[in-house]
Amino acid sequence: MNNSTFNAHEYFQKIYARPVILEAKNLSQMFKHGKTERTILNQIDLKIHKREFICVIGPSGCGKSTFSRIIAGLDAYSSGELLVDGEKITGPSPERGMVFQGYTLFPWKTVKENVMFGPLMKGASQMSAEASAREWINIIGLEKYENQYPHQLSGGMKQRVAIARALVNEPKILLMDEPFGALDPHTRQKMQKHLMDLWENIDITIIFVTHDMDEAILLADRIVALKANPGEIKEIIEVDLPRPRNIELMQTKEFKRLKSHVDQLVHAQDDEIDPALEDLPKIPRMTQISSER
Template sequence: MGTGLTAGVERTGVLEPSEEVRNRLEQLRERPIVLSAEGITKQFGSGKRLVTALDDISFQVHRREFLSILGQSGCGKSTMIRILAGLEKPTSGQILLDGKPVSGPGPERGMVFQAYTLFPWLTVKKNVMYGIKVGGQSSSEAERQAREWIDLVGLSKFENAYPHQLSGGMKQRVAIARAMANRPRILLMDEPFGALDAQTRGQMQEHLLQIWKSIDVTIVFITHDLDEAVYLSDRILVLGANPSCVADLVENPVARPRDRSQVVQPEYQSVLGHLNDLIHPPSEKSEFPVKIPRLTTVGDDVE
Protein backbone atom coordinates (compact mmCIF):
# COMPACT_ATOMS: atom_id res chain seq x y z
CA MET A 1 0.00 0.00 0.00
CA GLY A 2 1.26 3.49 -0.82
CA THR A 3 2.11 5.90 1.94
CA GLY A 4 1.10 9.13 0.21
CA LEU A 5 -2.21 10.88 0.64
CA THR A 6 -4.03 8.82 -1.97
CA ALA A 7 -1.51 6.35 -3.36
CA GLY A 8 -2.78 2.81 -3.35
CA VAL A 9 -5.98 3.65 -1.48
CA GLU A 10 -9.28 2.33 -2.71
CA ARG A 11 -12.20 4.57 -1.86
CA THR A 12 -14.96 2.08 -2.58
CA GLY A 13 -18.17 3.07 -0.81
CA VAL A 14 -16.98 6.58 0.11
CA LEU A 15 -18.54 9.47 -1.77
CA GLU A 16 -16.20 11.73 -3.71
CA PRO A 17 -15.49 14.93 -1.77
CA SER A 18 -16.75 18.30 -2.90
CA GLU A 19 -14.43 20.64 -4.79
CA GLU A 20 -13.83 22.57 -1.56
CA VAL A 21 -12.75 19.41 0.28
CA ARG A 22 -10.62 18.26 -2.66
CA ASN A 23 -8.79 21.58 -2.57
CA ARG A 24 -8.21 21.24 1.18
CA LEU A 25 -6.84 17.72 0.72
CA GLU A 26 -4.62 18.94 -2.10
CA GLN A 27 -3.22 21.63 0.18
CA LEU A 28 -2.58 18.96 2.80
CA ARG A 29 -0.71 16.90 0.23
CA GLU A 30 1.60 19.82 -0.47
CA ARG A 31 2.59 20.31 3.17
CA PRO A 32 5.85 18.81 4.46
CA ILE A 33 5.79 15.28 5.85
CA VAL A 34 6.70 15.59 9.52
CA LEU A 35 6.28 12.02 10.74
CA SER A 36 6.70 8.71 8.91
CA ALA A 37 6.31 5.08 9.92
CA GLU A 38 8.29 2.77 7.66
CA GLY A 39 7.65 -0.96 7.80
CA ILE A 40 6.87 -1.04 11.52
CA THR A 41 6.64 -4.58 12.86
CA LYS A 42 6.29 -5.35 16.55
CA GLN A 43 6.50 -8.83 18.01
CA PHE A 44 6.20 -10.08 21.58
CA GLY A 45 7.43 -13.36 23.04
CA SER A 46 9.46 -15.99 21.22
CA GLY A 47 9.23 -19.46 19.72
CA LYS A 48 5.73 -20.93 19.84
CA ARG A 49 4.61 -17.98 21.94
CA LEU A 50 5.71 -15.40 19.40
CA VAL A 51 2.90 -12.90 18.75
CA THR A 52 2.99 -10.32 15.96
CA ALA A 53 1.13 -7.23 17.16
CA LEU A 54 1.99 -4.98 14.19
CA ASP A 55 2.90 -6.26 10.75
CA ASP A 56 4.72 -3.98 8.29
CA ILE A 57 2.82 -0.75 9.06
CA SER A 58 3.74 2.23 6.86
CA PHE A 59 2.16 5.69 6.66
CA GLN A 60 3.02 9.38 6.61
CA VAL A 61 1.64 12.38 8.50
CA HIS A 62 1.69 15.88 7.03
CA ARG A 63 2.21 19.11 8.94
CA ARG A 64 -1.01 20.39 10.58
CA GLU A 65 -2.84 17.19 9.67
CA PHE A 66 -5.35 15.51 11.96
CA LEU A 67 -4.82 11.78 11.41
CA SER A 68 -6.82 9.19 13.30
CA ILE A 69 -5.75 5.56 13.68
CA LEU A 70 -8.80 3.35 13.94
CA GLY A 71 -9.20 -0.32 14.71
CA GLN A 72 -10.83 -2.91 16.92
CA SER A 73 -9.76 -3.29 20.54
CA GLY A 74 -6.57 -5.33 20.69
CA CYS A 75 -5.39 -4.55 17.15
CA GLY A 76 -2.22 -2.78 18.29
CA LYS A 77 -3.28 0.88 18.10
CA SER A 78 -1.81 1.80 21.47
CA THR A 79 1.40 -0.10 20.68
CA MET A 80 1.66 1.88 17.44
CA ILE A 81 1.33 5.26 19.12
CA ARG A 82 3.80 4.29 21.86
CA ILE A 83 6.29 3.48 19.11
CA LEU A 84 5.59 6.87 17.50
CA ALA A 85 6.24 8.49 20.88
CA GLY A 86 9.50 6.57 21.31
CA LEU A 87 8.20 4.78 24.41
CA GLU A 88 8.60 1.38 22.73
CA LYS A 89 10.96 0.16 20.04
CA PRO A 90 9.73 -1.75 16.98
CA THR A 91 11.05 -5.20 16.22
CA SER A 92 11.80 -3.92 12.73
CA GLY A 93 11.16 -0.77 10.74
CA GLN A 94 11.70 2.81 11.82
CA ILE A 95 9.98 6.07 12.73
CA LEU A 96 11.22 9.21 11.00
CA LEU A 97 10.76 12.78 12.20
CA ASP A 98 11.54 15.23 9.40
CA GLY A 99 13.31 12.36 7.66
CA LYS A 100 15.55 11.54 10.64
CA PRO A 101 15.24 8.29 12.66
CA VAL A 102 13.60 8.50 16.09
CA SER A 103 15.27 6.47 18.83
CA GLY A 104 13.33 7.55 21.92
CA PRO A 105 10.99 10.14 23.43
CA GLY A 106 11.53 13.80 22.59
CA PRO A 107 9.99 17.20 23.36
CA GLU A 108 8.80 17.57 19.77
CA ARG A 109 6.19 14.85 20.47
CA GLY A 110 3.65 15.41 23.24
CA MET A 111 1.55 12.52 24.54
CA VAL A 112 -1.93 12.36 26.08
CA PHE A 113 -3.02 8.99 27.47
CA GLN A 114 -6.49 7.59 28.10
CA ALA A 115 -5.79 7.20 31.81
CA TYR A 116 -5.63 10.34 33.89
CA THR A 117 -1.90 10.93 34.33
CA LEU A 118 -1.85 14.18 36.27
CA PHE A 119 0.25 14.43 39.42
CA PRO A 120 -2.41 14.24 42.16
CA TRP A 121 -0.31 16.25 44.64
CA LEU A 122 0.01 19.24 42.27
CA THR A 123 -2.56 21.86 41.36
CA VAL A 124 -3.72 22.38 37.79
CA LYS A 125 -1.28 25.25 37.36
CA LYS A 126 1.67 23.33 38.79
CA ASN A 127 0.85 20.27 36.68
CA VAL A 128 1.08 22.42 33.56
CA MET A 129 4.17 24.22 34.84
CA TYR A 130 6.03 20.97 35.48
CA GLY A 131 7.24 20.26 31.94
CA ILE A 132 8.03 23.92 31.30
CA LYS A 133 10.31 24.04 34.34
CA VAL A 134 11.96 20.76 33.37
CA GLY A 135 12.69 22.44 30.04
CA GLY A 136 14.74 25.07 31.84
CA GLN A 137 12.35 27.99 32.27
CA SER A 138 12.26 30.00 35.50
CA SER A 139 9.33 29.58 37.88
CA SER A 140 7.89 32.96 36.94
CA GLU A 141 8.11 32.27 33.20
CA ALA A 142 6.73 28.75 33.66
CA GLU A 143 3.79 30.19 35.60
CA ARG A 144 3.12 32.79 32.91
CA GLN A 145 3.15 30.20 30.13
CA ALA A 146 1.09 27.73 32.15
CA ARG A 147 -1.64 30.32 32.66
CA GLU A 148 -1.81 30.89 28.89
CA TRP A 149 -2.37 27.19 28.23
CA ILE A 150 -4.84 26.83 31.08
CA ASP A 151 -6.80 29.75 29.66
CA LEU A 152 -6.71 28.13 26.20
CA VAL A 153 -8.40 24.98 27.53
CA GLY A 154 -10.93 27.05 29.48
CA LEU A 155 -9.86 26.22 33.03
CA SER A 156 -8.60 29.55 34.36
CA LYS A 157 -11.02 29.41 37.29
CA PHE A 158 -9.59 26.05 38.32
CA GLU A 159 -5.84 26.75 38.15
CA ASN A 160 -5.47 26.21 41.91
CA ALA A 161 -7.66 23.10 42.04
CA TYR A 162 -6.25 19.61 42.52
CA PRO A 163 -7.00 16.72 40.11
CA HIS A 164 -9.40 15.01 42.54
CA GLN A 165 -11.55 18.14 42.41
CA LEU A 166 -11.97 17.98 38.63
CA SER A 167 -14.31 16.03 36.35
CA GLY A 168 -12.90 13.53 33.87
CA GLY A 169 -13.20 15.96 30.97
CA MET A 170 -11.48 18.71 32.93
CA LYS A 171 -8.61 16.37 33.82
CA GLN A 172 -8.08 15.59 30.15
CA ARG A 173 -8.11 19.29 29.30
CA VAL A 174 -5.33 19.78 31.85
CA ALA A 175 -3.46 16.82 30.32
CA ILE A 176 -3.74 18.44 26.87
CA ALA A 177 -2.52 21.79 28.27
CA ARG A 178 0.41 20.05 29.98
CA ALA A 179 1.36 18.22 26.78
CA MET A 180 1.07 21.38 24.67
CA ALA A 181 2.96 23.59 27.16
CA ASN A 182 6.24 22.16 25.84
CA ARG A 183 5.16 23.31 22.36
CA PRO A 184 5.48 19.95 20.62
CA ARG A 185 5.15 19.81 16.87
CA ILE A 186 3.14 16.59 17.10
CA LEU A 187 0.45 15.73 19.66
CA LEU A 188 -0.06 11.98 20.11
CA MET A 189 -3.35 11.00 21.76
CA ASP A 190 -4.15 7.45 22.85
CA GLU A 191 -7.95 7.20 23.12
CA PRO A 192 -7.97 10.28 25.37
CA PHE A 193 -11.77 10.47 25.59
CA GLY A 194 -12.48 6.74 25.86
CA ALA A 195 -13.34 6.86 29.57
CA LEU A 196 -15.73 9.81 29.28
CA ASP A 197 -19.50 9.75 28.99
CA ALA A 198 -21.01 10.54 25.59
CA GLN A 199 -21.92 14.16 26.36
CA THR A 200 -18.51 15.00 27.84
CA ARG A 201 -16.76 13.22 24.98
CA GLY A 202 -18.61 15.41 22.48
CA GLN A 203 -17.60 18.53 24.39
CA MET A 204 -13.97 17.40 24.50
CA GLN A 205 -13.97 16.78 20.74
CA GLU A 206 -15.12 20.37 20.23
CA HIS A 207 -12.42 21.66 22.61
CA LEU A 208 -9.76 19.66 20.77
CA LEU A 209 -10.79 20.98 17.34
CA GLN A 210 -10.68 24.55 18.65
CA ILE A 211 -7.20 24.01 20.11
CA TRP A 212 -5.97 22.37 16.89
CA LYS A 213 -7.23 25.30 14.81
CA SER A 214 -5.50 27.79 17.10
CA ILE A 215 -2.05 26.17 17.34
CA ASP A 216 0.54 24.98 14.84
CA VAL A 217 0.39 21.31 15.80
CA THR A 218 -0.08 17.99 14.01
CA ILE A 219 -2.34 15.47 15.74
CA VAL A 220 -2.23 11.67 15.61
CA PHE A 221 -5.31 10.37 17.41
CA ILE A 222 -6.02 6.77 18.44
CA THR A 223 -9.65 5.70 18.68
CA HIS A 224 -11.92 2.69 18.28
CA ASP A 225 -14.97 4.97 17.85
CA LEU A 226 -15.93 5.27 14.19
CA ASP A 227 -18.01 8.41 14.63
CA GLU A 228 -15.19 10.11 16.55
CA ALA A 229 -12.73 9.33 13.76
CA VAL A 230 -15.04 10.77 11.09
CA TYR A 231 -15.88 13.88 13.08
CA LEU A 232 -12.28 14.81 13.90
CA SER A 233 -10.01 13.63 11.11
CA ASP A 234 -8.59 14.68 7.78
CA ARG A 235 -7.59 11.08 7.09
CA ILE A 236 -8.26 7.81 8.88
CA LEU A 237 -5.74 4.97 8.97
CA VAL A 238 -7.65 1.72 9.51
CA LEU A 239 -5.80 -1.20 11.07
CA GLY A 240 -6.85 -4.78 10.59
CA ALA A 241 -6.24 -7.38 13.27
CA ASN A 242 -4.44 -10.67 13.98
CA PRO A 243 -1.86 -9.47 13.12
CA SER A 244 -2.46 -5.77 12.70
CA CYS A 245 -1.83 -4.43 9.21
CA VAL A 246 -3.00 -1.44 7.19
CA ALA A 247 -6.51 -2.20 5.96
CA ASP A 248 -7.11 1.21 4.36
CA LEU A 249 -6.15 4.87 4.45
CA VAL A 250 -9.36 6.82 4.05
CA GLU A 251 -9.65 10.45 2.98
CA ASN A 252 -12.47 12.12 4.85
CA PRO A 253 -14.93 13.79 2.43
CA VAL A 254 -16.72 15.72 5.20
CA ALA A 255 -16.17 19.47 4.91
CA ARG A 256 -14.64 21.66 7.60
CA PRO A 257 -15.52 23.37 9.88
CA ARG A 258 -17.40 20.41 11.36
CA ASP A 259 -20.62 20.47 13.34
CA ARG A 260 -23.06 17.82 14.55
CA SER A 261 -25.60 18.56 11.84
CA GLN A 262 -23.25 16.94 9.32
CA VAL A 263 -23.83 13.45 10.69
CA VAL A 264 -26.91 13.10 8.47
CA GLN A 265 -25.11 14.19 5.31
CA PRO A 266 -24.44 11.56 2.61
CA GLU A 267 -20.65 12.16 2.78
CA TYR A 268 -20.59 11.55 6.53
CA GLN A 269 -22.73 8.44 6.30
CA SER A 270 -20.75 7.03 3.38
CA VAL A 271 -17.40 7.18 5.16
CA LEU A 272 -18.97 5.93 8.40
CA GLY A 273 -20.42 2.94 6.56
CA HIS A 274 -17.12 2.25 4.80
CA LEU A 275 -15.25 2.25 8.10
CA ASN A 276 -17.84 -0.03 9.66
CA ASP A 277 -17.40 -2.55 6.83
CA LEU A 278 -13.63 -2.44 7.30
CA ILE A 279 -13.76 -2.87 11.07
CA HIS A 280 -16.66 -5.33 11.05
CA PRO A 281 -16.66 -7.25 7.75
CA PRO A 282 -20.00 -8.78 6.67
CA SER A 283 -18.60 -12.27 7.32
CA GLU A 284 -18.17 -11.34 11.00
CA LYS A 285 -21.62 -9.80 11.27
CA SER A 286 -23.57 -12.68 9.74
CA GLU A 287 -24.07 -14.58 13.01
CA PHE A 288 -24.06 -13.60 16.65
CA PRO A 289 -20.93 -15.20 18.10
CA VAL A 290 -22.59 -16.63 21.21
CA LYS A 291 -25.76 -18.73 21.30
CA ILE A 292 -27.96 -17.38 24.09
CA PRO A 293 -30.69 -19.66 25.45
CA ARG A 294 -34.18 -18.24 25.71
CA LEU A 295 -34.80 -17.31 29.33
CA THR A 296 -38.37 -16.05 29.13
CA THR A 297 -41.68 -17.77 28.48
CA VAL A 298 -44.02 -14.78 28.79
CA GLY A 299 -44.91 -14.97 25.12
CA ASP A 300 -44.10 -11.37 24.22
CA ASP A 301 -41.77 -11.86 21.28
CA VAL A 302 -39.77 -8.66 20.93
CA GLU A 303 -38.66 -9.19 17.34
Protein backbone atom coordinates (compact mmCIF):
# COMPACT_ATOMS: atom_id res chain seq x y z
CA MET A 1 0.00 0.00 0.00
CA ASN A 2 1.40 3.47 -0.86
CA ASN A 3 0.32 7.10 -0.90
CA SER A 4 -1.05 6.92 -4.46
CA THR A 5 -3.33 3.94 -3.78
CA PHE A 6 -4.19 4.35 -0.10
CA ASN A 7 -7.89 4.89 0.60
CA ALA A 8 -8.38 5.68 4.29
CA HIS A 9 -12.16 5.23 4.21
CA GLU A 10 -11.84 1.80 2.64
CA TYR A 11 -9.05 0.81 5.04
CA PHE A 12 -11.10 1.61 8.14
CA GLN A 13 -14.26 0.05 6.72
CA LYS A 14 -12.30 -3.21 6.46
CA ILE A 15 -11.11 -2.88 10.05
CA TYR A 16 -14.62 -2.25 11.38
CA ALA A 17 -15.92 -5.25 9.45
CA ARG A 18 -13.65 -7.55 11.46
CA PRO A 19 -14.82 -9.22 14.69
CA VAL A 20 -14.57 -7.20 17.90
CA ILE A 21 -11.84 -8.83 19.94
CA LEU A 22 -11.91 -6.52 22.99
CA GLU A 23 -14.83 -4.48 24.29
CA ALA A 24 -15.00 -2.15 27.28
CA LYS A 25 -18.51 -1.26 28.40
CA ASN A 26 -18.90 1.60 30.88
CA LEU A 27 -15.59 0.52 32.45
CA SER A 28 -14.58 2.39 35.58
CA GLN A 29 -11.77 2.06 38.10
CA MET A 30 -11.85 3.68 41.54
CA PHE A 31 -8.90 3.90 43.89
CA LYS A 32 -9.69 4.01 47.59
CA HIS A 33 -7.25 4.84 50.36
CA GLY A 34 -8.91 5.23 53.73
CA LYS A 35 -11.67 7.79 53.29
CA THR A 36 -10.13 9.13 50.08
CA GLU A 37 -11.56 7.95 46.76
CA ARG A 38 -10.22 8.82 43.32
CA THR A 39 -11.61 7.87 39.92
CA ILE A 40 -8.79 6.61 37.71
CA LEU A 41 -10.92 5.52 34.72
CA ASN A 42 -14.46 6.71 34.20
CA GLN A 43 -17.06 5.00 31.97
CA ILE A 44 -14.73 3.84 29.21
CA ASP A 45 -16.61 2.55 26.15
CA LEU A 46 -14.36 1.10 23.45
CA LYS A 47 -14.43 -1.60 20.78
CA ILE A 48 -11.15 -2.92 19.39
CA HIS A 49 -11.23 -5.09 16.29
CA LYS A 50 -9.14 -8.11 15.44
CA ARG A 51 -5.63 -7.23 14.20
CA GLU A 52 -5.99 -3.54 15.00
CA PHE A 53 -2.99 -1.59 16.24
CA ILE A 54 -4.28 0.74 18.95
CA CYS A 55 -2.18 3.37 20.72
CA VAL A 56 -3.36 4.89 24.00
CA ILE A 57 -2.06 8.36 24.87
CA GLY A 58 -2.88 11.09 27.36
CA PRO A 59 -1.42 13.33 30.07
CA SER A 60 0.27 11.96 33.16
CA GLY A 61 -2.25 10.44 35.54
CA CYS A 62 -4.95 9.76 32.93
CA GLY A 63 -4.99 5.99 33.55
CA LYS A 64 -3.14 4.72 30.45
CA SER A 65 -1.13 2.10 32.32
CA THR A 66 -4.07 1.23 34.57
CA PHE A 67 -6.17 0.49 31.49
CA SER A 68 -3.54 -1.86 30.07
CA ARG A 69 -3.09 -3.63 33.41
CA ILE A 70 -6.85 -4.16 33.70
CA ILE A 71 -6.94 -5.69 30.21
CA ALA A 72 -4.01 -7.93 31.17
CA GLY A 73 -5.99 -9.06 34.21
CA LEU A 74 -3.34 -7.75 36.62
CA ASP A 75 -5.66 -5.16 38.20
CA ALA A 76 -9.37 -5.42 38.95
CA TYR A 77 -11.88 -2.84 37.76
CA SER A 78 -14.63 -1.33 39.88
CA SER A 79 -17.62 -1.42 37.54
CA GLY A 80 -18.68 -2.02 33.96
CA GLU A 81 -17.57 -4.87 31.73
CA LEU A 82 -14.41 -5.87 29.90
CA LEU A 83 -14.71 -8.68 27.36
CA VAL A 84 -12.31 -10.61 25.13
CA ASP A 85 -14.17 -12.40 22.34
CA GLY A 86 -17.33 -11.88 24.36
CA GLU A 87 -15.91 -13.52 27.51
CA LYS A 88 -15.42 -11.52 30.70
CA ILE A 89 -11.84 -10.92 31.86
CA THR A 90 -11.41 -12.37 35.35
CA GLY A 91 -7.63 -12.49 35.67
CA PRO A 92 -4.36 -12.96 33.75
CA SER A 93 -4.37 -15.26 30.74
CA PRO A 94 -1.82 -16.37 28.12
CA GLU A 95 -4.25 -15.02 25.49
CA ARG A 96 -3.22 -11.53 26.65
CA GLY A 97 0.56 -11.09 26.60
CA MET A 98 2.16 -8.03 28.16
CA VAL A 99 5.45 -6.20 27.61
CA PHE A 100 6.44 -3.53 30.13
CA GLN A 101 8.92 -0.65 29.89
CA GLY A 102 11.15 -2.56 32.31
CA TYR A 103 12.38 -5.73 30.66
CA THR A 104 11.03 -8.07 33.39
CA LEU A 105 13.21 -10.95 32.22
CA PHE A 106 14.38 -13.60 34.65
CA PRO A 107 18.04 -12.62 35.18
CA TRP A 108 19.05 -16.20 36.09
CA LYS A 109 17.65 -17.63 32.84
CA THR A 110 19.17 -17.47 29.37
CA VAL A 111 17.37 -15.92 26.40
CA LYS A 112 16.10 -19.35 25.36
CA GLU A 113 15.02 -20.27 28.90
CA ASN A 114 13.16 -16.96 29.28
CA VAL A 115 11.21 -17.55 26.07
CA MET A 116 10.56 -21.21 26.99
CA PHE A 117 9.03 -20.25 30.34
CA GLY A 118 5.48 -19.59 29.08
CA PRO A 119 5.04 -22.80 27.09
CA LEU A 120 6.44 -24.85 29.98
CA MET A 121 3.96 -23.21 32.38
CA LYS A 122 1.16 -24.15 29.95
CA GLY A 123 2.24 -27.79 30.13
CA ALA A 124 4.32 -28.12 26.96
CA SER A 125 7.10 -30.70 26.91
CA GLN A 126 10.71 -29.56 27.16
CA MET A 127 11.25 -30.42 23.50
CA SER A 128 8.13 -28.59 22.33
CA ALA A 129 8.85 -25.52 24.47
CA GLU A 130 12.43 -25.37 23.16
CA ALA A 131 11.27 -25.65 19.54
CA SER A 132 8.72 -22.84 20.04
CA ALA A 133 11.30 -20.67 21.79
CA ARG A 134 13.85 -21.17 19.02
CA GLU A 135 11.27 -20.25 16.38
CA TRP A 136 10.54 -16.91 18.07
CA ILE A 137 14.19 -16.24 18.88
CA ASN A 138 14.89 -16.62 15.16
CA ILE A 139 11.99 -14.31 14.29
CA ILE A 140 13.38 -11.55 16.53
CA GLY A 141 16.88 -12.15 15.15
CA LEU A 142 18.64 -13.23 18.35
CA GLU A 143 19.55 -16.82 17.51
CA LYS A 144 23.23 -16.02 18.15
CA TYR A 145 22.37 -14.91 21.66
CA GLU A 146 20.01 -17.68 22.80
CA ASN A 147 22.43 -18.87 25.50
CA GLN A 148 23.25 -15.39 26.80
CA TYR A 149 21.83 -13.95 30.02
CA PRO A 150 19.88 -10.66 30.20
CA HIS A 151 22.80 -8.72 31.71
CA GLN A 152 24.82 -9.56 28.58
CA LEU A 153 22.27 -7.96 26.25
CA SER A 154 21.61 -4.38 25.15
CA GLY A 155 18.34 -2.67 26.01
CA GLY A 156 16.90 -3.26 22.55
CA MET A 157 17.85 -6.95 22.69
CA LYS A 158 16.21 -7.36 26.10
CA GLN A 159 12.99 -5.85 24.82
CA ARG A 160 13.01 -8.14 21.79
CA VAL A 161 13.32 -11.10 24.16
CA ALA A 162 10.41 -9.74 26.21
CA ILE A 163 8.31 -9.48 23.04
CA ALA A 164 9.24 -13.04 22.00
CA ARG A 165 8.40 -14.31 25.49
CA ALA A 166 4.94 -12.77 25.18
CA LEU A 167 4.31 -13.93 21.60
CA VAL A 168 5.48 -17.53 22.06
CA ASN A 169 2.21 -18.15 23.96
CA GLU A 170 0.25 -17.19 20.81
CA PRO A 171 -1.85 -14.51 22.52
CA LYS A 172 -4.83 -12.87 20.86
CA ILE A 173 -3.80 -9.48 22.25
CA LEU A 174 -0.34 -8.04 22.91
CA LEU A 175 -0.32 -5.26 25.51
CA MET A 176 2.69 -2.95 25.52
CA ASP A 177 3.14 -0.33 28.24
CA GLU A 178 5.71 2.23 27.01
CA PRO A 179 8.00 -0.64 25.96
CA PHE A 180 10.54 1.57 24.17
CA GLY A 181 10.57 4.43 26.67
CA ALA A 182 13.98 3.56 28.12
CA LEU A 183 15.73 3.12 24.77
CA ASP A 184 17.93 5.65 23.00
CA PRO A 185 16.33 7.33 19.95
CA HIS A 186 18.15 5.23 17.33
CA THR A 187 17.33 1.92 19.02
CA ARG A 188 13.78 3.08 19.59
CA GLN A 189 13.28 3.73 15.88
CA LYS A 190 14.66 0.30 15.00
CA MET A 191 12.34 -1.33 17.54
CA GLN A 192 9.33 0.56 16.17
CA LYS A 193 10.15 -0.73 12.68
CA HIS A 194 10.65 -4.27 13.98
CA LEU A 195 7.33 -4.16 15.83
CA MET A 196 5.48 -2.94 12.72
CA ASP A 197 7.04 -5.78 10.72
CA LEU A 198 5.94 -8.31 13.35
CA TRP A 199 2.39 -6.97 13.49
CA GLU A 200 2.02 -6.94 9.72
CA ASN A 201 3.00 -10.60 9.50
CA ILE A 202 1.35 -12.33 12.47
CA ASP A 203 -2.21 -12.67 13.72
CA ILE A 204 -2.10 -10.30 16.68
CA THR A 205 -3.99 -7.28 18.04
CA ILE A 206 -1.72 -4.71 19.71
CA ILE A 207 -2.67 -2.20 22.41
CA PHE A 208 0.29 0.11 22.88
CA VAL A 209 0.54 2.70 25.67
CA THR A 210 2.85 5.63 24.98
CA HIS A 211 3.36 9.28 25.87
CA ASP A 212 5.23 9.87 22.59
CA MET A 213 2.95 11.41 19.96
CA ASP A 214 5.28 10.66 17.05
CA GLU A 215 5.38 7.02 18.10
CA ALA A 216 1.59 6.80 18.40
CA ILE A 217 0.99 8.27 14.94
CA LEU A 218 3.71 6.15 13.33
CA LEU A 219 2.38 2.87 14.76
CA ALA A 220 -1.37 3.10 15.23
CA ASP A 221 -4.47 2.42 13.19
CA ARG A 222 -6.39 4.37 15.80
CA ILE A 223 -5.24 6.52 18.72
CA VAL A 224 -7.33 6.54 21.90
CA ALA A 225 -6.69 9.90 23.59
CA LEU A 226 -7.57 9.97 27.28
CA LYS A 227 -8.18 13.00 29.45
CA ALA A 228 -7.26 13.02 33.13
CA ASN A 229 -9.13 13.65 36.37
CA PRO A 230 -10.99 11.43 35.80
CA GLY A 231 -9.55 9.29 33.00
CA GLU A 232 -12.07 9.36 30.16
CA ILE A 233 -11.90 8.92 26.40
CA LYS A 234 -11.53 12.40 24.95
CA GLU A 235 -11.31 11.39 21.31
CA ILE A 236 -10.54 8.38 19.12
CA ILE A 237 -8.43 9.39 16.11
CA GLU A 238 -8.23 7.40 12.91
CA VAL A 239 -4.64 7.62 11.64
CA ASP A 240 -5.32 8.07 7.94
CA LEU A 241 -1.74 7.47 6.79
CA PRO A 242 -0.73 4.71 4.35
CA ARG A 243 0.88 1.45 5.39
CA PRO A 244 3.54 0.20 5.49
CA ARG A 245 5.02 3.20 7.30
CA ASN A 246 8.58 4.35 7.81
CA ILE A 247 10.44 7.08 9.68
CA GLU A 248 10.48 9.34 6.58
CA LEU A 249 6.69 9.61 6.89
CA MET A 250 7.23 11.81 9.96
CA GLN A 251 8.46 14.64 7.71
CA THR A 252 5.26 14.82 5.64
CA LYS A 253 2.61 17.50 6.04
CA GLU A 254 -0.01 14.80 6.68
CA PHE A 255 1.96 13.46 9.64
CA LYS A 256 2.57 16.95 11.01
CA ARG A 257 -1.16 17.75 10.67
CA LEU A 258 -2.05 14.73 12.80
CA LYS A 259 0.66 15.54 15.32
CA SER A 260 -0.67 19.07 15.77
CA HIS A 261 -4.14 17.69 16.47
CA VAL A 262 -2.88 15.04 18.89
CA ASP A 263 -0.65 17.57 20.66
CA GLN A 264 -3.63 19.85 21.20
CA LEU A 265 -5.66 16.98 22.63
CA VAL A 266 -2.99 15.92 25.09
CA HIS A 267 -1.48 19.21 26.19
CA ALA A 268 -3.94 22.02 25.51
CA GLN A 269 -6.01 22.01 28.72
CA ASP A 270 -4.34 22.96 31.97
CA ASP A 271 -7.13 21.42 34.04
CA GLU A 272 -6.06 17.94 32.94
CA ILE A 273 -2.69 18.17 34.66
CA ASP A 274 -1.67 15.46 37.10
CA PRO A 275 -3.05 16.67 40.46
CA ALA A 276 0.31 15.88 42.07
CA LEU A 277 1.81 18.69 39.94
CA GLU A 278 -0.76 21.35 40.75
CA ASP A 279 0.75 22.64 43.98
CA LEU A 280 4.47 22.18 43.62
CA PRO A 281 6.17 23.74 46.67
CA LYS A 282 8.72 26.52 46.52
CA ILE A 283 12.19 25.02 46.94
CA PRO A 284 14.00 26.36 50.05
CA ARG A 285 17.51 27.65 49.48
CA MET A 286 19.94 24.86 50.37
CA THR A 287 23.15 26.20 48.84
CA GLN A 288 25.33 29.26 49.36
CA ILE A 289 26.71 29.12 45.82
CA SER A 290 24.99 31.58 43.51
CA SER A 291 23.57 30.53 40.16
CA GLU A 292 24.49 33.94 38.75
CA ARG A 293 27.52 34.20 36.52
